[in-house]
Amino acid sequence: MSAEIVKAKPLRVNVRTPEVMERVHAEVEVHYRSVLVENLRKAGGFMAVGNTTIRLAKDFGFCYGVERAIDLAYAARRVFADRRVFLLGEIIHNPEVNRQLTEMGIISIPIHQHEEAAAKLEAADVVIVPAFGAETRLMEIISQRGCLVVDTTCGDVMSVWKRVRGYAKQGFTSIIHGKATHEETRATSSRALGDKGDGHFLVLLTLGDVDYVCDYIRHGGNREEFLQRFGKDASLGFDPDLHLKRVGVANQTTMLKSETEELQRRVLRAIRDRDGENAIADNFQVFDTICGATQERQDSLFEMLRKPLDVLLVVGGYNSSNTTHLVEIGEKQLPTFFIRTAECLKSFSEIVHFDLHQRAEKTSYSHKLASSDPVTVGVTAGASCPNNLIEDTILRVFQLRGISFELVMEEAAKACKSE
Ligand code: SF4
Structure with a gap:
């Protein structure tokens, strides 16, 4: 099957032909769809069976950028069935989704080996750029090797790149709120060089x-x-005495909104204190680059937390930035468990979850879930978590509470019809 070549350098290809996408959508549905979650969403995110109530946040799980990236990766595999297909790191931060891609024969290049491995690619190889994007230097190497590129970079990430490129053009230093080692921030930093x-x-x-x-x-x-403190998180040759005179603020798309806004306010105040009110327009710029999907998931969680809940379960990859921030929001208010999959719920006395403060998995006990008292469990998930993993989690909670799969599915179907 041939593919239409859209640009010459890098050799980006369009794999989204109607015929391919029809097959891809069917495959993606099989891998990640959940009837239970769809019914629960239709029922307003509320479901009570026996003494156990589940509340699901209004917005959760896969965002448009992630859906598009997965579709394109699946399509690349279909279109280039007879070629080697590589992926730069992870398509998104979810181990289950990445495992599926590996099973389909897509070869992930670990992030620390990117440049070295890219230099060995052959012109016949296909390279998938993940939703986070990739650094300019790496893209140059891939272009030089002549590989075909399936670029799944999210449009929201590209709008941050446009902003930081603009800062560089005007002689402003980009102050980026993010994690320096995160793929997206590395890609954005490389564009901030202009x-x-x-x-x-x-x-x-x-x-x-x-x-x-x-x-x-x-x-x-x-x-x-x-x-010494910031050198490794700054551009080569960065001099704080020279490069903090005119600054433009941007952020990784998946940060905690309130924290990003606080950073913007603090930097603005510092520039005002140094240069005076009249110089602000000359020396400070800001552009909020938190993406809509991240914002919606944070807002939906705040809304859900206004109702009574006993426990919150946040499902997603431990390295997922937007998921991590959902956990931070939850744990300020109630017992919150950050779990990768339903398998983490071994029992209510043995919940394996990620502790953000210790940066490690640990095992905890939930008195509330283990008791026979009525319990209300809030469930949400980051933008990289598929619905089938959310379904598994909900079913596992009911199972451990002694409620059968059949009864749960029956009640969910009834609840969505009565809405
Ligand atoms: S979380 Fe935001 S930036 Fe990231 S893929 Fe989704 S929509 Fe795009």
Whole structure:
């Protein structure tokens, strides 16, 4: 089967032909669909069976960018059935989805080997760029090798790139709120160097980092200490005495909205204190680049938390940024378990979950779930979590509460009809 070549360099190909997409959609449905979750959504996200109630957030799970990336990866495999198909790292941050792609024969290149492995690619190879995008240098190597590229970079990520490129063009340093090692932030940082490569960036993650930088903006400080702390998260040659004069703020698309806004406010105040109100327009720019899907999932969780809940389960990959922020929101209010799959619910005395503070999996006990008292469990999932994993989690909760699969499916069907 042939594919239409859209651009010459890199050799991006369009694999979304109607014939291919029909097969892809059928396959994706089989792998990730859940009738239970669809019924629950139709029923307003509420379902009670016996003494167990489940509340599902209004917005959860796969976002448009992730759906598109998965569709394109599946389509690439179909269209180029007789070629080697590589993926730069992970298509999205969900181990189940990445496992499916590996089973389909798509070869993942680990992030720390990207450039080395790309240099060995052959012109006949196909390379899938994940939803997070990829660094400019890596894309150049892939172009030089002459490979075909299936680019699944999300449009929301590309709009951040446009913004930071614009900052570089105007001589502004990009301050990027994000995790410096995250694929998306690495890709964005590379664009912040600008088309001529002479731009600068500084990636900040915590508000503690922000305060340190704001203090430097206001009063200057110890340059060596600054570089020791932030050197690896800044552009080559970054000099805090030169490159914090004019700054533009952007962010990884999946950050916690409230924290990103706080960073913007603090940097703005620091520039105002240093340069005065009249110079703000010349020395400060900001553009909120949190994506719509991340925002909706955070807002939906806040809305769900306004109702009484005993426990919150957040389902998703432990390295998923947007999922992590859902956990942060939940754990401020109630017992929250960040689980990868339903298998983490071994029993209610043995819940395997990820502790964000210790950055490790641990095992905990939930008195509330283990008791025979009525319980209301909130469920949500990040933008990279498929519905079938959410279904498995809900069914597992009911099973451990002594409620059968058949009864749950029957009640869910009834609940959605009565809505
Ligand atoms: S989380 Fe946002 S930026 Fe990431 S793929 Fe989804 S829509 Fe795009």
